[in-house]
Amino acid sequence: MNWITKFIKPKIKSLFEKKRSSKVEENLWTTCSCKNLIYKDDMESNLKVCPKCGEHHKLTCKERFETFFDNKDFELIKTPLPKDDPLNFVDKKTYKDRLITARKLTGQDDAVLIAKGKVQSIDAIVGAQDFRFIGGSFGAASGEAFIAGAQHSIEKNMPYIFFSCSGGQRMHESSIALMQMSRTALAVNELKKKNIPFIVVLTNPTTGGVTASWAMLGDILISEPKSVIGFAGRRVIQDTVRETLPDDFQTAEYVKDHGGLDLIVERKYLNSTIGTLLSVLLKKAEAQAKQESNVTIDQSLQTAS
Numbered sequence: 097m098n099w100i101t102k103f104i105k106p107k108i109k110s111l112f113e114k115k116r117s118s119k120v121e122e123n124l125w126t127t128c129s130c131k132n133l134i135y136k137d138d139m140e141s142n143l144k145v146c147p148k149c150g151e152h153h154k155l156t157c158k159e160r161f162e163t164f165f166d167n168k169d170f171e172l173i174k175t176p177l178p179k180d181d182p183l184n185f186v187d188k189k190t191y192k193d194r195l196i197t198a199r200k201l202t203g204q205d206d207a208v209l210i211a212k213g214k215v216q217s218i219d220a221i222v223g224a225q226d227f228r229f230i231g232g233s234f235g236a237a238s239g240e241a242f243i244a245g246a247q248h249s250i251e252k253n254m255p256y257i258f259f260s261c262s263g264g265q266r267m268h269e270s271s272i273a274l275m276q277m278s279r280t281a282l283a284v285n286e287l288k289k290k291n292i293p294f295i296v297v298l299t300n301p302t303t304g305g306v307t308a309s310w311a312m313l314g315d316i317l318i319s320e321p322k323s324v325i326g327f328a329g330r331r332v333i334q335d336t337v338r339e340t341l342p343d344d345f346q347t348a349e350y351v352k353d354h355g356g357l358d359l360i361v362e363r364k365y366l367n368s369t370i371g372t373l374l375s376v377l378l379k380k381a382e383a384q385a386k387q388e389s390n391v392t393i394d395q396s397l398q399t400a401s
Contacts, residue, residue, distance in 0.1 A: 123136070124136060124137075126139055128146040128148065128149060128151055128153070129149075129151055130146060130148050130149035130151065132146070132148040132149070134146060134147065134148065139153070142364075143163050143363045143364055144159070144363075145362070145363055145364070150321065150322075150362075151322065152299070152300060152320045152321060152322070152323070152362075152363055154227050154228075154261060154299070154300070155224075155299075156202065156226050156228070157204065157208075157209035157211075157224040157225070157226045158209070160224040160259055161209075161211045161213065161222065161224065163363060163366075163367075164215070164222065164259075164366060164367055165211070165213035165214060165215065165222070165367075166213065166214040166215065166216065166217065166367070169213055169214070170211040170212065170213035170222075171211060171212045171213065172209060172210070172211050173210040173211060173212055173221070173244065173245070173248060175208075175210055175237075175240055175241040175244040175245075176237075176240040176241075176244060177205050177206070177237055177240070178236040178237055178240060180192055180195055181195070181268070182236070182269065182272060183268070183269065183270060183272070185268040185269070185270075187268075191268040191269075194230060194268065195230075198228070198229045198230050199229075201228055201229070202226050202228050202229050204226060204229060205237065206229065206235070206237035206238055206241060207225050207226050207227075207229035207230065207232045207233060207234070207237075207238055207262070208223060208224070208225055208226075208234075208237070208238040208241040208242060209223070209224055209226070209241070210222070210223045210241055210242075210244060210245040210248070211223075211224075212248070212252075212254075215255075215257070215367060215370055215371045215374060216367065216368065216370075216371025216372070216374070216375070217371075218255070218371060218374050218375065218378070219252070219254045220254050220255045220256070220257055220374065221245050221248050221249045221252070221254050221255070221256050221257070222245075222256075222257045222258070222259070223241065223242060223245045223256075223257070223258040223259065224258070224259040224261070225238075225259065225260060225261040225262050226261070227261045227262070227263075227301075230266060230268075231262065231263035232261045232262035232263060232306075233262060233263055233264065233265065233266035233267070233268075233273070234262055234264065234265050234266060234273060234276055234305060234306050235265070235266035235268070235269040235272065235273045235276065236269060236272050236273065236276065238266075238276065239275075239276030239279050239280060242258070242276075242280050242283060242310065243279060243280065243283045245258070246283040246284070246286060246287055247283075249287060249292050249294075250286060250287065250290055250292060253290075253292065254292070255292060255293040255294070255295065255374050255377070255378070256287055256292060256293070256294045256295075257294075257295045257296075257297065257370060258294075258295075258296050258297070258310070258311075258314075259296075259297045259299055260296060260297070260298050260299060260302040260306055260307075260311045261299045261300070261301070261302065262301070262302060262303070262304070262306040262311075263301065263303055263304055264303055264304015264305045264306055264307075265277065265304060265305035265306070273305070274305065276305075276309075277305050277308060277309035277310075278309075280309050280310040281309050281310060281313060283310070284310055284313045288315075291381040291384055291385060292381070293315055293316075293373075293374060293377040293378065293381065294313070294314050294315050295314050295315060295316045295318065295370060295373065295374075296310070296311050296312070296313070296314030296316075296317055296318070297318045297319065297320070297361075297366065297370075298311060298317065298318070298319040298320075298323055298325050298348070298357070299319070299320050299323050300320065300322065300323035300324050301323065301324040301325070302319075302323065302324070302325050303324065303325070303326050303327065303329070304327060307325065307326060307327050308327055312356075315377065316358050316359070316373055316377075317356070317357045317358050317359075318357070318358060318359045318360070318361050318366070318369070318370070319348035319351070319352070319357050319359075319360050319361075320348065320360070320361070320362070320363055320366075321348060321349070321360055321362060322347055322348060322349070323347070323348040324346055324347065324348075325346060325347070325348055325351045325356070325357075326346040326351075330345060330346055333345075348360050
């Protein structure tokens with residue numbers, strides 16, 4: 097055995113083994129804003145909520161559906177996909193390139209996914225946003241997905257629940273993105289006309305045009321703890337009013353204290369809480385529909401007489 101076989105090869109092999117073990121070690125851990133190192137398995141088993149400080153970390157759309165639907169069972173609903181980059185927008189990169197990158201990262205066509213499943217044994221249509229897709233920004237494709245979800249709710253007579261997670265309207269689509277604010281508001285109005293429950297869960301963050309349109313139009317507004325909820329950014333507001341804002345300004349707790357939210361619910365209780373709310377809302381809608389039908393019968397009898 098020569099010196100290369102005896103000394104050099106084992107040395108190289110040990111170096112590679114150290115690198116591999118350090119990578120495995122890194123993959124076992126994740127960090128939180130509380131600066132604690134946490135086992136990824138602990139974070140995953142706790143629905144991506146930090147077991148140390150309780151911070152609710154962002155979820156992908158599919159993770160959201162898995163944590164929310166009964167038995168993690170759901171069916172994705174195909175939604176329309178408009179033409180990419182209608183304005184040929186370019187800043188540091190082309191909008192088309194940004195879409196390619198976001199689609200590769202998320203495995204989605206756009207920031208919004210719509211799914212159907214059961215919540216406490218109640219059939220429901222649920223939408224969610226993935227913040228990794230250009231900051232969860234809301235453009236034409238998101239608008240089409242939202243409206244498709246509303247249409248399914250009306251056609252199937254199912255409640256509509258939406259989890260917001262967005263920086264606002266997508267600037268790369270300019271007025272086309274802004275137009276989605278009125279379109280989604282009209283879709284919500286159609287749900288209300290049909291007495292179909294519409295519940296919004298505002299997650300961290302929910303800002304900009306999303307807050308200024310459908311996200312604040314729910315029959316019941318719920319948020320996860322410590323979520324950032326607002327329209328303009330904190331710094332912009334502070335520079336405009338020229339006053340020091342409270343430390344908890346634009347947090348879910350601050351918004352609730354000032355009448356902007358109905359409930360703040362931890363992630364693990366969302367399924368049971370919303371299930372209970374739906375059962376109450378559906379009974380109310382059923383009673384209202386029955387009352388309206390009785391009124392119609394009485395009116396027809398009066399007209400006949």
